Amino acid sequence: PPFANDETISMRTFDLATIEPEERSQLLRRPVLKSDEMMAKVRPIVEDVRIRGDAALLELTAKFDKVTLDATVIFPPFSPSSMELDDEVRVAIDKAYHNIHKFHDAQADRSTLVVETTPGVICSRFARPVARVGLYIPGGTAILPSTALMLGIPAQVAGCKEVVFATPPRPDGSISLEVMYVAHLVGATAIVKAGGAQAIAALAYGTETVPKVDKLFGPGNQWVTAAKMLVQNDTDALVSIDMPAGPSEVLVIADHTANPAFVAADLLSQAEHGVDSQVVLLAVDLPAERLEAIEQEVDKQAKALPRVDIMRQSIAKSIIVKTKTVDEAIDFSNDYAPEHLIMHLEKASDCVAQIDNAGSVFVGPFTPESCGDYASGTNHTLPTNGYARQFSGVNTQSFQKHITSQEITAAGLKELGPVVATLADCEGLAAHANAVRIRLREMQ
Numbered sequence: 001p002p003f004a005n006d007e008t009i010s011m012r013t014f015d016l017a018t019i020e021p022e023e024r025s026q027l028l029r030r031p032v033l034k035s036d037e038m039m040a041k042v043r044p045i046v047e048d049v050r051i052r053g054d055a056a057l058l059e060l061t062a063k064f065d066k067v068t069l070d071a072t073v074i075f076p077p078f079s080p081s082s083m084e085l086d087d088e089v090r091v092a093i094d095k096a097y098h099n100i101h102k103f104h105d106a107q108a109d110r111s112t113l114v115v116e117t118t119p120g121v122i123c124s125r126f127a128r129p130v131a132r133v134g135l136y137i138p139g140g141t142a143i144l145p146s147t148a149l150m151l152g153i154p155a156q157v158a159g160c161k162e163v164v165f166a167t168p169p170r171p172d173g174s175i176s177l178e179v180m181y182v183a184h185l186v187g188a189t190a191i192v193k194a195g196g197a198q199a200i201a202a203l204a205y206g207t208e209t210v211p212k213v214d215k216l217f218g219p220g221n222q223w224v225t226a227a228k229m230l231v232q233n234d235t236d237a238l239v240s241i242d243m244p245a246g247p248s249e250v251l252v253i254a255d256h257t258a259n260p261a262f263v264a265a266d267l268l269s270q271a272e273h274g275v276d277s278q279v280v281l282l283a284v285d286l287p288a289e290r291l292e293a294i295e296q297e298v299d300k301q302a303k304a305l306p307r308v309d310i311m312r313q314s315i316a317k318s319i320i321v322k323t324k325t326v327d328e329a330i331d332f333s334n335d336y337a338p339e340h341l342i343m344h345l346e347k348a349s350d351c352v353a354q355i356d357n358a359g360s361v362f363v364g365p366f367t368p369e370s371c372g373d374y375a376s377g378t379n380h381t382l383p384t385n386g387y388a389r390q391f392s393g394v395n396t397q398s399f400q401k402h403i404t405s406q407e408i409t410a411a412g413l414k415e416l417g418p419v420v421a422t423l424a425d426c427e428g429l430a431a432h433a434n435a436v437r438i439r440l441r442e443m444q
């Protein structure tokens with residue numbers, strides 16, 4: 001093992017049959033993030049970039065990323081040498097691109113919905129792309145070209161005119177070859193070499209060289225998340241965000257048919273993301289030795305993996321909950337609303353119909369979350385922190401918005417006008433009523 005630490009890597013265990021309702025609600029809760037503190041730290045950074053633009057951005061990049069750049073933004077065409085990949089990696093990215101593109105292309109709303117609500121009253125709705133989007137690709141402990149695919153492809157499919165990547169530069173001031181290649185594939189119109197709150201501020205307000213965007217996407221650390229929340233509340237920025245973000249999570253439901261090694265591998269693949277990753281195992285009527293087998297696998301596999309030190313911390317904060325039945329487990333999962341739900345169940349496919357709250361569902365023993373993270377076609381930018389109750393993951397329609405339209409004929413107005421005039425009178429809005437009556441009189 002790469003690290004000489006013999007302490008067993010284990011999760012805390014609870015039994016739904018014996019815990020109080022209060023404890024159950026406690027288990028559903030995520031650790032609270034201290035967002036006020038973060039806001040206070042992030043606000044001056046955002047302000048600095050808003051006011052001083054590129055100069056501030058370059059200084060903050062020197063300070064936080066320890067890189068001195070001459071220019072922050074690069075525009076296409078990107079040099080071939082900046083994206084020269086090993087064949088194996090390039091082919092893998094191409095295959096992932098193909099699958100993700102295929103699934104997201106099918107999601108695009110390209111039709112016009114037309115409904116005649118009353119004879120002569122025709123209402124319609126059609127989609128248009130969000131013109132300018134900013135896609136944040138995290139740097140940090142792992143480079144994430146997969147996130148560039150997950151955000152860039154739906155933007156491309158939706159037809160966004162400006163697709164601006166932002167990602168922290170590497171120590172030599174460059175961007176990883178993989179991210180450059182993805183930028184090229186998805187037709188990025190600019191790449192901002194900056195990270196953190198300063199990158200978000202630059203995209204939200206624009207600088208001398210950074211194009212201002214209309215909507216911000218992408219995961220990030222607490223700085224990025226806090227900055228996104230700040231700028232979305234600033235009417236000067238006039239920018240929206242994809243969703244509230246939090247640490248990554250997985251909930252696995254396993255019954256007696258589950259392969260302990262698979263279950264452990266799935267838990268660890270999420271636990272390696274960060275020390276604050278959330279991992280939950282629901283064990284459905286598992287005999288003690290089966291559960292022990294999973295726990296032993298977690299310990300054994302973790303100790304053989306390079307990011308064991310991260311997993312030590314995330315697994316220590318994670319939980320096993322024993323349930324009697326599959327229904328109980330699914331109820332718990334629906335209440336938890338996990339970002340990822342993996343079902344290692346005998347009748348996994350039949351259970352999907354019972355899922356009400358989850359970002360993305362992984363069904364059966366041969367469906368590791370890793371496939372959805374990289375290449376099956378679904379998006380990996382998903383709601384965390386229980387927000388799967390009200391948010392969808394990023395999808396093609398996240399890059400589209402809808403416009404409604406109506407056209408009313410004279411005959412239609414004769415029908416509908418009196419209804420509108422009456423309601424306007426009700427609200428005491430005589431000008432509204434008048435806009436109808438003036439036409440009705442003219443028609444007489």
Ligand code: HSO
Pocket residue numbers: 144146147248249339373380381382
């Ligand atoms: N599981 C992450 C996405 C990711 N995994 C990127 C690997 N690379 C989202 O929760």
Ligand code: ZN
Pocket residue numbers: 269270273373
């Ligand atoms: Zn992942």
